[in-house]
Amino acid sequence: xxxxxxxxxxxxxxxxxxxxxxxxxxxxxxxxxxxxxxxxxxxxxxxxxxxxxxxxxxxxxxxxxxxxxxxxxxxxxxxxxxxxxxxxxxxxxxxxxxxxxxxxxxxxxxxxxxxxxxxxxxxxxxxxxxxxxxxxxxxxxxxxxxxxxxxxxxxxxxxxxxxxxxxxxxxxxxxxxxxxxxxxxxxxxxxxxxxxxxxxxxxxxxxxxxxxxxxxxxxxxxxxxxxxxxxxxxxxxxxxxxxxxxxxxxxxxxxxxxxxxxxxxxxxxxxxxxxxxxxxxxxxxxxxxxxxxxxxxxxxxxxxxxxxxxxxxxxxxxxxxxxxxxxxxxxxxxxxxxxxxxxxxxxxxxxxxxxxxxxxxxxxxxxxxxxxxxxxxxxxxxxxxxxxxxxxxxxxxxxxxxxxxxxxxxxxxxxxxxxxxxxxxxxxxxxxxxxxxxxxxxxxxxxxxxxxxxxxxxxxxxxxxxxxxxxxxxxxxxxxxxxxxxxxxxxxxxxxxxxxxxxxxxxxxxxxxxxxxxxxxxxxxxxxxxxxxxxxxxxxxxxxxxxxxxxxxxxxxxxxxxxxxxxxxxxxxxxxxxxxxxxxxxxxxxxxxxxxxxxxxxxxxxxxxxxxxxxxxxxxxxxxxxxxxxxxxxxxxxxxxxxxxxxxxxxxxxxxxxxxxxxxxxxxxxxxxxxxxxxxxx
DNA sequence: CGCCCTCGAGTTCC
DNA sequence: CTCGAGGGCG
Numbered sequence: 234x235x236x237x238x239x240x241x242x243x244x245x246x247x248x249x250x251x252x253x254x255x256x257x258x259x260x261x262x263x264x265x266x267x268x269x270x271x272x273x274x275x276x277x278x279x280x281x282x283x284x285x286x287x288x289x290x291x292x293x294x295x296x297x298x299x300x301x302x303x304x305x306x307x308x309x310x311x312x313x314x315x316x317x318x319x320x321x322x323x324x325x326x327x328x329x330x331x332x333x334x335x336x337x338x339x340x341x342x343x344x345x346x347x348x349x350x351x352x353x354x355x356x357x358x359x360x361x362x363x364x365x366x367x368x369x370x371x372x373x374x375x376x377x378x379x380x381x382x383x384x385x386x387x388x389x390x391x392x393x394x395x396x397x398x399x400x401x402x403x404x405x406x407x408x409x410x411x412x413x414x415x416x417x418x419x420x421x422x423x424x425x426x427x428x429x430x431x432x433x434x435x436x437x438x439x440x441x442x443x444x445x446x447x448x449x450x451x452x453x454x455x456x457x458x459x460x461x462x463x464x465x466x467x468x469x470x471x472x473x474x475x476x477x478x479x480x481x482x483x484x485x486x487x488x489x490x491x492x493x494x495x496x497x498x499x500x501x502x503x504x505x506x507x508x509x510x511x512x513x514x515x516x517x518x519x520x521x522x523x524x525x526x527x528x529x530x531x532x533x534x535x536x537x538x539x540x541x542x543x544x545x546x547x548x549x550x551x552x553x554x555x556x557x558x559x560x561x562x563x564x565x566x567x568x569x570x571x572x573x574x575x576x577x578x579x580x581x582x583x584x585x586x587x588x589x590x591x592x593x594x595x596x597x598x599x600x601x602x603x604x605x606x607x608x609x610x611x612x613x614x615x616x617x618x619x620x621x622x623x624x625x626x627x628x629x630x631x632x633x634x635x636x637x638x639x640x641x642x643x644x645x646x647x648x649x650x651x652x653x654x655x656x657x658x659x660x661x662x663x664x665x666x667x668x669x670x671x672x673x674x675x676x677x678x679x680x681x682x683x684x685x686x687x688x689x690x691x692x693x694x695x696x697x698x699x700x701x702x703x704x705x706x707x708x709x710x711x712x713x714x715x716x717x718x719x720x721x722x723x724x725x726x727x728x729x730x731x732x733x734x735x736x737x738x739x740x741x742x743x744x745x746x747x748x749x750x751x752x753x754x755x756x757x758x759x760x761x762x763x764x765x766x767x768x769x770x771x772x773x774x775x776x777x778x779x780x781x782x783x784x785x786x787x788x789x790x791x792x793x794x795x796x797x798x799x800x801x802x803x804x805x806x807x808x809x810x811x812x813x814x815x816x817x818x819x820x821x822x823x824x825x826x827x828x829x830x831x832x833x834x835x836x837x838x839x840x841x842x843x844x845x846x847x848x849x850x851x852x853x854x855x856x857x858x859x860x861x862x863x864x865x866x867x868x869x870x871x872x873x874x875x876x877x878x879x880x881x882x883x884x885x886x887x888x889x890x891x892x893x894x895x896x897x898x899x900x901x902x903x904x905x906x907x908x909x910x911x912x913x914x915x
Numbered sequence: 916c917g918c919c920c921t922c923g924a925g926t927t928c929c
Numbered sequence: 930c931t932c933g934a935g936g937g938c939g
Contacts (some may be wrong), residue, residue, distance in 0.1 A: 269925095369927060412920080463932095576928090577925085579924070579926095580924080581924075581925095583924075583925070585924095585925060585926080587926090597929085598927090598928060600927080600928080601927095602926095602927075603926085603927080604925070604926050604927085604931095605926080606926090606931080606932065606933095607925095607932085607933095610932085625932050626927090627931070629925055630928070630930075631922085631926060631928090631930055631931080632925065632926090632927060632928090632931085633931085668933085668934090669932080669933060669934095670924090670925095670933085684925095737922085764923090764924095765922090765923070765934090766923085767922060767923045767924080767937075768923085769921085769922060769923090770922075770923085796936095796937090797921090797922090797935095797936070797937080798936085799935060799936050799937085800935085800936085801934085801935060801936085802935075802936090821933095916939105917930085917938105917939095918936085918937105918939085919931105919936105919937090919938090919939105920935105920936090920939090921934105921935090921937105921939105922934090922935075922936095923932105923933090923934085923935090924931105924932095924933095924934105925930105925931095925932095926931095926939090927930105
């Protein structure tokens with residue numbers, strides 16, 4: 234009796250547990266659908282976790298109740314050996330690539346010819362962004378997910394069912410009622426870009442090789458022998474086509490998308506029906522920009538004829554369907570091989586490594602080299618000669634090495650030894666503690682001289698036309714120029730002695746140099762190439778001293794005292810001036826009658842020099858005009874009041890800045906007082 | 916002393 | 930465009 238009683242209690246408990254397990258599984262399946270398919274969760278991640286944990290607890294307690302379709306079973310057992318092969322019931326075709334409008338028109342014309350359509354007939358298309366992922370075919374029998382396979386060669390692929398079962402966006406059960414006997418959704422397994430970045434960060438932390446791009450990461454994840462690894466990768470799935478189908482009526486491409494959506498798949502919400510090629514073009518142009526804004530990688534747009542009967546009639550020619558094409562955007566990232574690494578010497582002696590690679594097309598231009606910035610950067614990215622690397626254009630123009638594909642290392646790659654001697658003059662290389670750049674210390678290094686001369690003649694500096702890289706190289710090699718001043722002493726005979734230099738061009742060069750003898754002072758100072766003195770600092774120095782003579786006589790403190798100049802730049806200028814070689818250059822420039830244009834030094838020693846003004850409140854004069862007035866008298870406008878502020882000009886409704894000025898005892902002016910002060914110097 | 920902003924220097928391709 | 934460093938300011 235007692236035994237019976239206990240049994241029935243257990244029976245009851247078991248029944249209750251089974252009921253709860255069933256309920257939990259249903260809940261989880263639903264929330265899963267909301268979260269992974271609709272991207273519109275109804276419960277928080279925490280609540281979902283709680284539900285999952287409750288289910289795991291119950292299943293641990295009652296292992297007999299675990300069924301393969303429980304959401305706890307997404308991760309199956311590791312696979313031994315190769316993936317089995319699967320023959321696709323309907324082959325998975327690849328699409329014809331179309332690059333540019335011309336090929337698009339050609340593609341449509343072929344359709345017209347085939348369908349005997351007049352030129353004015355408007356064809357209806359379905360367009361969607363082409364996701365750069367891995368094409369998959371999923372087989373559902375009577376509504377149940379039974380098999381998932383890669384595209385392979387199109388005819389047969391690999392059975393990776395266990396891995397695909399771990400992807401949350403792939404339902405195990407179709408939501409179609411009644412369940413069709415056969416239904417084969419096809420689509421793309423891929424990784425969101427943000428998830429890809431996170432994954433690579435994790436790989437870095439764990440010292441594992443990085444993936445080149447989301448596509449490679451996806452491919453690597455999906456072909457894992459152990460589904461646990463696949464499960465740990467943030468993969469998702471978009472459906473866009475079907476293979477074999479029984480029991481679902483379909484007439485249009487668009488129907489397919491709708492059925493897939495109803496069946497419980499993610500379908501790209503950006504797909505559109507386009508009436509005619511103009512609408513297709515519009516869609517493509519829209520995506521040329523839009524693709525940078527979405528979280529998945531797209532390299533083009535897929536265009537399909539909407540009517541399935543037409544698709545049938547158009548058929549397939551040598552494994553491409555005539556009824557679809559893939560419009561490809563020029564690639565923005567490319568993979569290439571590093572052939573060599575060289576080192577350039579800059580104007581300041583900075584040694585910068587440069588990677589040369591097999592030329593590749595990136596964002597419309599052919600790229601063959603990219604800077605590696607400096608030794609540290611090179612080491613951080615661990616770029617070696619022979620490495621396969623990912624190249625990208627930074628800001629549409631400048632190529633950069635994004636990362637090395639360490640997975641594809643063969644062991645043949647050579648680590649580049651950063652030189653300890655200048656590659657041009659063999660002088661020692663010095664890398665100060667804590668600084669990133671190594672420098673050649675030889676002041677007379679020919680490479681540095683070349684870079685200095687290039688800087689000297691450049692547009693923002695002396696702006697000497699017709700003297701470019703090539704000529705400079707020749708002049709230095711021929712020993713005709715040893716410093717920037719030597720340019721002004723060149724003779725026609727000397728120029729004629731050079732290769733590819735005839736009477737006419739020699740005269741042009743001389744005229745160009747002659748014409749550059751009277752630049753504005755800031756440009757001349759900038760042209761000298763003093764470290765830490767760029768365009769702006771040169772301007773500030775010129776404004777302060779007015780003439781080269783005044784600058785040459787200026788003590789370091791006075792230079793460093795200029796607002797926005799400072800200690801480092803001041804010391805750099807002074808020590809440049811001290812150097813005998815440089816004094817000689819300045820003397821030679823003067824002797825050659827290189828004289829900066831007369832310019833009124835901006836109140837070089839006026840009463841407002843270096844004073845700061847802050848404006849607050851509404852004024853009758855324009856704010857920018859007020860700032861310009863201030864600059865004209867050698868003072869500077871500033872945004873916030875501090876104890877270093879000299880004047881605060883208050884307009885109407887002045888607020889906290891005026892209060893602060895009063896607190897700090899800064900002189901306060903009304904707008905009228907301000908104007909009077911500047912005009913009359915009161 | 917540390918944060919934020921701006922400047923300087925080096926760079927690619929057509 | 931990017932990185933690193935200088936310079937001002939709190």
